[in-house]
Every structure is written in C-alpha cells, then in structure tokens.
Amino acid sequence: MKKFSRALIAVLALTMVMAFMPGMAFAEGTASQKATVTFSAGIPNQYDMVNEKVTATGDLAEKYFPELKTVEADGVSYADVLVAATIQKYGEDKVTEYLGLSRTDYGSLVTKQFGHDIVGYYFTNGKYNAKGVSEIAVKSGDKLFAGAYSDKNYSDQYSYLTKTAYTATAGEKITAKVSVYDAGSGSTIRPAAATLNTVDKSTGKLTAVKTYYKNGAATFTLTKPGTYTIAPTGTVNIKSWTGADITGKIFGEASTVTVRAPKIATAKITGLKAGTKKATVSVKKIKGAKYQIKYKKKGSSKWSKVNTKLTKKTIKNLKKGKKYSVKVRAYKTVGGKNYFGKFSATKTVKVK
Structure with missing residues (x-):
C-alpha cells in the first residue's frame, strides 16, 4: 500500500510539473523523428529548389536558432525542413547566412529565405499555412512550397496546375488548367495571363514555351521526347489588404510532363505499276505522315531513296527492262527531327 501511495504521489507530482510547463516538453522538436518531403522554393520567374527530396530531423531548427526551442512543433516542423534544404x-x-528564423510574441518568424529578404508564403500539399513555420508539423511524403515575394507589395500569389504529371506525344498539344490561391480572400481564382515554362532543375531557370491561354487553360506544345519540369508564370488581379485593386505575379508548384516519341504506323504498298523507264508506287494513306520510298536494282546492294508527301509517286530514270525492289516507310517531322515507322514488305517490279 505504501509503495502504491508513493507511486501515485510521484505521478501526481510529475503531472503538476508538466501542467506548469506549457509548450516545453511537447513543443520541442525531437532528433529521433525524421521526415523526407518534396520541397520547392523560389521567387517569381526563378526557383531556388524545385521538387527536391529533402530529409529533415526534428532538432534542426533549434540547433541553429535556439530561441525557437519553445515554439517548435513536436517531431519535424516546416522550419526544420527550411534548415535542411538550406544545408x-x-x-x-x-x-x-541564407536563412533567418526568429521568435516573436506570436510564434516563429522567417526573416530571410535562401538569401531573399522579402518572405514568404508557405504551403503544404497545396494548402496554405497560416501558422509560423516552427508551429507547422510535417511528415514524410508531404509536398512543401516556400515562396518569397518579388517586392514589398506582397502581391505575388501561389499558382499550380490541374495535374502534377502529364503525358503527351512530341508535337501534340497539351492543355493544363492554371489555378491561383488568393491568400487575401482564401479562394481559388484564375490568372489574368499565364505562360507555361520549362524549368532547369539544376539552375532553377525558367524558359517560356509558346502558350495559348484562355479562361484558366494554358495550351502549349513540346517537340522533343523526354521528361520536363513545367511551371506557370503570369499575372493575377487581386485586392490588396487595403482593398485596392492590384496586379500580382503568379508562382508556385511545378509539374512534370513526359513526352514520348511519335508512334508511326507501318506503311503499306497498295500498288506498284511499271512504266517505260519508270515505276509508280502507291501507298496506303497514314494521317499526318510523309513517305520515304527506297528502291534498288535487282542484285544491287545500294538503295536509292525519295521522300514525298504524296500517296502516289512515280520514280523515273530507271533502267529499261530491269527488275527493281521497292519498299516504303512513313515518317513525321516534329521539332525539326524525323521520326520513322517500319518499312513495308518489299515488292518487285520489272521496268518496261
């Protein structure tokens, strides 16, 4: 009984101590906890980092900025990720030098981010964070965006595309809906103008792609196969905190586009007619394709070729009375490069 009473007293005493320590034991980040997130940051028209995997532990922010210790979320915070990304x-x-974090009476405050002094707007999985970065808990698998403003009007707004990933064939039109989160109204709005850009992940530089934009939808084309990182830039009309009408820049999440090489159907010779020192080749039509006809004199190893947009083509200046082998393949030209399909079955014709 005595042992029970002492144990009970000890538990009660510990409870009393913790009750008088708000924000201490449960606010401090813990090194034992770790999170790997997808992280992006930058200012309009330039990324500092884009869709990078960043791993942070729960003790990083207070290690470099000790005053945050009592306002750090348990586990890994957004502030911990900012430190890990800077490292x-x-x-x-x-x-x-490149990151500034401090504590205020209202929580944590970012004073510098990747060297930018005008900061910042912070999103987790596409949702705006109204709390300070030290109070925002994150977990593995989260997608974070940290935006810095381009000027002290603080009019820049977070933008994103309908999808995080697109697929297309080289030369094919891609349409992506562009949305903007207006922090002032808390609503999603359309930008006034938008251009799609490819992003160089190593430098963060954006290169504009010719874009047709209307009513929130941006249509563009990529002509070379590969995997691209893309992001919108442009302008949005909003009201400032004073109620005045202002125009802001848009900048935010980047998506990916996987561009495949065009698939070209196998051509088919539908007719091969001999003439005097010539032969006429007819080919089954393939939409949007041109044709390459190859021919050689029987017994020769050297093929000659002729390219044409026509489905019927006459090959001239052939040797009288000789047999010729003929085959054809379709091709399409995209971005200055020819993409070929397979050759048809070879057919033989004897020239008159």
Whole structure:
C-alpha cells in the first residue's frame, strides 16, 4: 500500500510539473523523428529548389536558432525542413547566412529565405499555412512550397496546375488548367495571363514555351521526347489588404510532363505499276505522315531513296527492262527531327 501511495504521489507530482510547463516538453522538436518531403522554393520567374527530396530531423531548427526551442512543433516542423534544404543547397556553414528564423510574441518568424529578404508564403500539399513555420508539423511524403515575394507589395500569389504529371506525344498539344490561391480572400481564382515554362532543375531557370491561354487553360506544345519540369508564370488581379485593386505575379508548384516519341504506323504498298523507264508506287494513306520510298536494282546492294508527301509517286530514270525492289516507310517531322515507322514488305517490279 505504501509503495502504491508513493507511486501515485510521484505521478501526481510529475503531472503538476508538466501542467506548469506549457509548450516545453511537447513543443520541442525531437532528433529521433525524421521526415523526407518534396520541397520547392523560389521567387517569381526563378526557383531556388524545385521538387527536391529533402530529409529533415526534428532538432534542426533549434540547433541553429535556439530561441525557437519553445515554439517548435513536436517531431519535424516546416522550419526544420527550411534548415535542411538550406544545408542541402548551400552547405551547413551557410545556414545563418541564407536563412533567418526568429521568435516573436506570436510564434516563429522567417526573416530571410535562401538569401531573399522579402518572405514568404508557405504551403503544404497545396494548402496554405497560416501558422509560423516552427508551429507547422510535417511528415514524410508531404509536398512543401516556400515562396518569397518579388517586392514589398506582397502581391505575388501561389499558382499550380490541374495535374502534377502529364503525358503527351512530341508535337501534340497539351492543355493544363492554371489555378491561383488568393491568400487575401482564401479562394481559388484564375490568372489574368499565364505562360507555361520549362524549368532547369539544376539552375532553377525558367524558359517560356509558346502558350495559348484562355479562361484558366494554358495550351502549349513540346517537340522533343523526354521528361520536363513545367511551371506557370503570369499575372493575377487581386485586392490588396487595403482593398485596392492590384496586379500580382503568379508562382508556385511545378509539374512534370513526359513526352514520348511519335508512334508511326507501318506503311503499306497498295500498288506498284511499271512504266517505260519508270515505276509508280502507291501507298496506303497514314494521317499526318510523309513517305520515304527506297528502291534498288535487282542484285544491287545500294538503295536509292525519295521522300514525298504524296500517296502516289512515280520514280523515273530507271533502267529499261530491269527488275527493281521497292519498299516504303512513313515518317513525321516534329521539332525539326524525323521520326520513322517500319518499312513495308518489299515488292518487285520489272521496268518496261
């Protein structure tokens, strides 16, 4: 009984102590917890990092900014990720040079981000974070975006595309809906103008792609096969915190586009008619394709070729009375490059 009473007293005492320690034991980040997230950051027209995997532990922010200790979310916070991303990009010795975090009476405050002094708007999985970065808990698999403003009007707004990933054939039109989150109204709106850009992941540089934009939808074309990172830029009309009408820039999440090489159907010779020192080749029509006809004199190893847009083509200046082998393949030209289908079955004709 005595042992029970002492144990009970000990538990009650510990409970009393913890009751008088708000925000201490449960607010402090813990090194034992770790999270790997997909992280992007930048200012309009330039990414600092784009869709990079960043791993953070729960003790990073208070390690470099000790005053945050009592306002750090348990586990891994957004602030921990900002520190980890800064280390990943610039190195551990540059954290306080490129990142500024401090504590206020209302929580944590970002004063500098990747060297940018006008900060910032912070999103997790596409949702706006109204809390300070130290109070925002994150977990593995989250997608984070940290935006810095381009000027002190603070009019830049977070943008994103309908999908995180698109697929298309080289030269094919791609249509992506562009949306903007207006932090002032808390609503989703359409940009006034938008251009799609490819993003160089190593430098963060954006290169504009010719874009047709109307009513929230941006249509563009990529002509070379490969995997691209794309992001919208443009303008949006909003009201400032004072109620005035202003125009802001849009910038935010990047998506990917996988561009495949065009698939070209196998051509088919539908007719092969001999003439005097010539032969006329007829080919089954393939939509949008041109044709390459190859021919050689029987017994020769050297093929001659002729390209044509026509489905019927006459090959001239052939040797009288000789047999010729003929085959054909379809092709399409996209972005200055020819993409070929397979050759048809070879047919033989004897010239008159």
